[in-house]
Amino acid sequence: MSVITELAQQAKQAAKKLAVLDTASKNAILRDMAAAIRANKETIKAVNEKEVARAKENNLDAAMTDRLILNDERIEDMAAGIEVIIELDDPIGSTRSMGQRPNGIDIRKMRIPLGVVCMIYEARPNVTADAGALCFKSGNACILRGGKEALDTSLAISGLLQDVLEQHGLPKALITVVPNPDRSLMQELMEQRDYIDVIIPRGGEGLINYVTENSKVPVIQHFKGVCHLYVDKDADLDKALALLLNGKTQRTGVCNALEGLVVHQAVAADFLPKVAAAFAEKGVTVHVNEKGAQYFDNADVLAEDAYGEEYLGLEIAIRVVDDFDAALDHIADFGSNHTEVICTRNEQTAQHFQLAVDAAVVMVNASSRFSDGSQLGLGAEIGIATTKLHAYGPMGLESLTAEKFLVNGEGQIRE
Numbered sequence: 342m343s344v345i346t347e348l349a350q351q352a353k354q355a356a357k358k359l360a361v362l363d364t365a366s367k368n369a370i371l372r373d374m375a376a377a378i379r380a381n382k383e384t385i386k387a388v389n390e391k392e393v394a395r396a397k398e399n400n401l402d403a404a405m406t407d408r409l410i411l412n413d414e415r416i417e418d419m420a421a422g423i424e425v426i427i428e429l430d431d432p433i434g435s436t437r438s439m440g441q442r443p444n445g446i447d448i449r450k451m452r453i454p455l456g457v458v459c460m461i462y463e464a465r466p467n468v469t470a471d472a473g474a475l476c477f478k479s480g481n482a483c484i485l486r487g488g489k490e491a492l493d494t495s496l497a498i499s500g501l502l503q504d505v506l507e508q509h510g511l512p513k514a515l516i517t518v519v520p521n522p523d524r525s526l527m528q529e530l531m532e533q534r535d536y537i538d539v540i541i542p543r544g545g546e547g548l549i550n551y552v553t554e555n556s557k558v559p560v561i562q563h564f565k566g567v568c569h570l571y572v573d574k575d576a577d578l579d580k581a582l583a584l585l586l587n588g589k590t591q592r593t594g595v596c597n598a599l600e601g602l603v604v605h606q607a608v609a610a611d612f613l614p615k616v617a618a619a620f621a622e623k624g625v626t627v628h629v630n631e632k633g634a635q636y637f638d639n640a641d642v643l644a645e646d647a648y649g650e651e652y653l654g655l656e657i658a659i660r661v662v663d664d665f666d667a668a669l670d671h672i673a674d675f676g677s678n679h680t681e682v683i684c685t686r687n688e689q690t691a692q693h694f695q696l697a698v699d700a701a702v703v704m705v706n707a708s709s710r711f712s713d714g715s716q717l718g719l720g721a722e723i724g725i726a727t728t729k730l731h732a733y734g735p736m737g738l739e740s741l742t743a744e745k746f747l748v749n750g751e752g753q754i755r756e
Contacts, residue, residue: 344521345529348484349536351514352457356482359515360454364431367478370509375423377501378470382416389466389494396464396490404594404653409464409491418715419470419498426474426720432739433480436747446750452742454480456538459530460723461486461552463544466494471721473502473516479741482515484537486530488544489522496520531556541724541736546651561736562728565651566596567677568709571668571694573685574607580706581684582615588682588709590623594653596725597680597712601648602659603668609633609661616659625655632661649675665690669697676700678727680712701727701734 342350378385389411396406411419432452439448458481460472469485476483487495495518503513519526531540534557542552546565553560570588572581588599604612613636620627620637627640628650634642648658648671662668672681680702683694691705702712712735714722719737726732732740 343529345526348517349533352482352484352517353536355512355514356456360480368427370505371423371427371474371478373505374502375420377505378420381501385411385416385497388497392491392493401490405464407594411466411494415467419467422471422715422721423474426478429720429738432742444753446748446753449747450744451747453745455741455743457482457536458741459484459537459540461527461540461542463488463548464490466491466498469495469498472723475721475723475738475741479738481741484517486519486527492522528555531558534558543724561724561726563725565677566679567600567649567651567675568597568680569601569603569672569676570599570682571603572605572608572612573683573690574605575687576608576684577686578612584684584708586619589657591710593655597709599709600652600657602657603671604661606661606663625657627657627659629659630661633659672698680709682709
């Protein structure tokens, strides 16, 4: 038996023990996991600093390097994220009535774990704690295959979580980090359909495409984050500028950063000069259509069909449109079903935008940076689904469950 098959098999067996664990016990274990991360902060940082140094020596791009770094704040966020998960309702075992049939049988549906969740991700060592805690609370075992850049940090974090599991008499296979980043092992992992129930890839578009095309296990997809801010003719322009700068410049290498700005022509002359000044100060490279080029010095003029790029840096595509319908068309053509934002004071326009736009998260007068599991009250997130099977948007506890039918009768037979 191969190492990967053995890991997957062990995870499947471990998941059976977790599926019947009560909520109070799960929460107590999660509390100890958060404490272990805090108590071993310096150890985690020491391992991580070596990996960050290697990444810089190997010229890892800025966005990936940023995701790799674990400082005091991010380590505290990991621990605090686990504590938020503790406070969330446990979905496992919750039921809802489907009614009683004319023949008297009673039908309910009950939330159950998916079983074994596999995550394949790039340089995000914090995912190890987030995914481990979310899967644990929702009754799932998890197998985590991170990128080689973050492997040592991920192993350090998972080791702490596994120690807590064993202290409570549970198998450490409930949270497993694949210890070898060899790509052939990743391929083997994606073939374990007897033991793994779902795969969630998290990273660049190339990784998601590779997993989607090669996996024999169902895949939850999130190809890229091309998020837009639409500044309506009825927008508060000061608010719009704040939303734009926060969405574009606060943290550039993340999927909920803004990559596109769409501006109604009625406010372009007032708004875009402010944008030009702010972007010049922040060092943001601007690509813009001909209608908007007059407001920027040395901007790259984009063809009408050249939008939809995920820059993951201080770079943005801007389009001035004739009206609201043209803005909707642009988002439909170039968005990625991730997050879309409108800035407007017109409630009717805002409601129309939220109904018409096909995205997992649609915001009115709020930064795209809030499109995040922790910010939306999920505790942490295991990923963001931009397809609709079986989840859509940031995935928390409930997205890691399914429902089964419970049917109760008194001897009824079908005639």
